[in-house]
Amino acid sequence: MAALASPLRVCRGILKELRAIQGPSYKQSLAYAYVMDQYRKNKVTGERYCRAQQEAHHASHTYLCLLASTRNHLALHNLYHGKGERSPEEVACLVGLRLPTQPGGKGWEK
Amino acid sequence: MFKSIVRLGNALSLNKVCPRRQHQRCALKYSTAAAERKKFYEDVSISQGEGGLFEINLDRRKLKTPGGKLFTVPNEALAIAVATEWDAQRETLKFYTMHMTTLCNTALDNPTQRDKDQMINAALKFLETDTVCYRVDEPHALVELQKNEWDPVLHWIENRYNVTIGSSSSILGPEIPEATKDTFRQHLNSYNFWSLTGLEYVITQLKSVVLSLGMIDRHLSVEQAVLLSRLEEEYQIRRWGNVEWAHDYDMYELRARTAAGALFVQLSSESSTVKRKLLQD
Numbered sequence: 001m002a003a004l005a006s007p008l009r010v011c012r013g014i015l016k017e018l019r020a021i022q023g024p025s026y027k028q029s030l031a032y033a034y035v036m037d038q039y040r041k042n043k044v045t046g047e048r049y050c051r052a053q054q055e056a057h058h059a060s061h062t063y064l065c066l067l068a069s070t071r072n073h074l075a076l077h078n079l080y081h082g083k084g085e086r087s088p089e090e091v092a093c094l095v096g097l098r099l100p101t102q103p104g105g106k107g108w109e110k
Numbered sequence: 111m112f113k114s115i116v117r118l119g120n121a122l123s124l125n126k127v128c129p130r131r132q133h134q135r136c137a138l139k140y141s142t143a144a145a146e147r148k149k150f151y152e153d154v155s156i157s158q159g160e161g162g163l164f165e166i167n168l169d170r171r172k173l174k175t176p177g178g179k180l181f182t183v184p185n186e187a188l189a190i191a192v193a194t195e196w197d198a199q200r201e202t203l204k205f206y207t208m209h210m211t212t213l214c215n216t217a218l219d220n221p222t223q224r225d226k227d228q229m230i231n232a233a234l235k236f237l238e239t240d241t242v243c244y245r246v247d248e249p250h251a252l253v254e255l256q257k258n259e260w261d262p263v264l265h266w267i268e269n270r271y272n273v274t275i276g277s278s279s280s281i282l283g284p285e286i287p288e289a290t291k292d293t294f295r296q297h298l299n300s301y302n303f304w305s306l307t308g309l310e311y312v313i314t315q316l317k318s319v320v321l322s323l324g325m326i327d328r329h330l331s332v333e334q335a336v337l338l339s340r341l342e343e344e345y346q347i348r349r350w351g352n353v354e355w356a357h358d359y360d361m362y363e364l365r366a367r368t369a370a371g372a373l374f375v376q377l378s379s380e381s382s383t384v385k386r387k388l389l390q391d
Contacts, residue, residue: 021194021197021198022198029194029197030194034187034190054328058376059373061331062331062332062369066209066369069362069366070207070366072362073207073362073366076354076362079355081359
């Protein structure tokens with residue numbers, strides 16, 4: 001049940017997400033420095049089952065899930081729910097009508 | 111010039127900015143909820159203030175909560191996560207993608223004025239109608255699926271916490287003995303206020319105490335917990351097909367919120383984790 005992807009894949013995934021967020025200068029970001037630092041610190045361990053390493057691995061997996069799912073959620077939102085309402089002209093065009101124009105403006109308009 | 115010093119090099123160094131000269135921004139940050147706020151800053155950085163608490167700086171101005179308080183977090187990892195969220199915004203600010211910021215604001219402001227006991231009671235209320243304990247009688251494939259996926263988690267949590275939680279298919283749900291509730295209450299009491307905020311958030315999202323504790327205790331990953339929470343939906347999707355703009359949208363949103371909550375809890379209770387390892391040695 002607790003078979004997570006290997007730490008290398010998770011690390012690569014996080015870096016890909018950071019690159020998607022920040023652009024080409026992602027190596028200067030705070031998150032990049034912190035993540036690489038944590039990975040280096042937890043790399044070598046003397047015990048066969050190092051609890052801190054497992055915890056860090058789970059935390060990194062959680063962070064990768066957070067970054068990836070916010071990105072996907074935002075993408076889906078923009079794709080399907082981001083258009084907003086149609087203007088009255090577009091609504092009229094849907095049924096093949098046009099809004100009337102009155103040269104000189106309507107009576108109450110300045 | 112100051113901007114470049116902050117961005118390059120060792121961003122983890124203590125960044126003691128002279129506090130008097132930073133001009134505090136007005137608290138109008140979240141007030142216009144209807145109108146879209148444009149991104150008004152270029153750089154996001156963190157700095158350590160008094161008491162070892164970390165603050166977020168947007169272009170030399172300090173971030174504040176919607177309640178007007180200064181936005182402070184107890185550890186650096188959380189500050190970096192929040193800073194990354196603000197940095198990820200393009201052109202307009204989309205607060206519904208900034209889950210860590212929202213959680214920190216809730217913990218700092220406590221708008222509903224709740225204390226630890228009320229939060230623990232609210233969390234334990236979910237136990238009586240826990241998703242994992244509510245079974246159906248038919249269709250048969252779903253019954254099997256629920257048995258295969260949810261029973262191992264139930265067994266795990268029963269062993270881990272030495273409690274009994276049954277599963278039932280009646281409309282009233284399982285009978286939870288008082289001893290179980292007391293055990294969980296004691297366990298939840300060991301978390302600090304921030305962690306409890308996050309934990310209650312996760313429980314509300316997943317609609318299950320069992321799955322939330324399984325994820326916080328690192329027995330389940332976020333994707334697994336979300337899958338188990340949405341088990342019946344996944345079954346129906348496999349049967350009737352997937353609708354991307356509803357199913358995937360909900361799944362990603364649930365994953366994002368749950369991941370944010372889990373990370374929030376784990377980062378807020380970091381000090382307690384370290385203590386446990388020392389005790390075990």
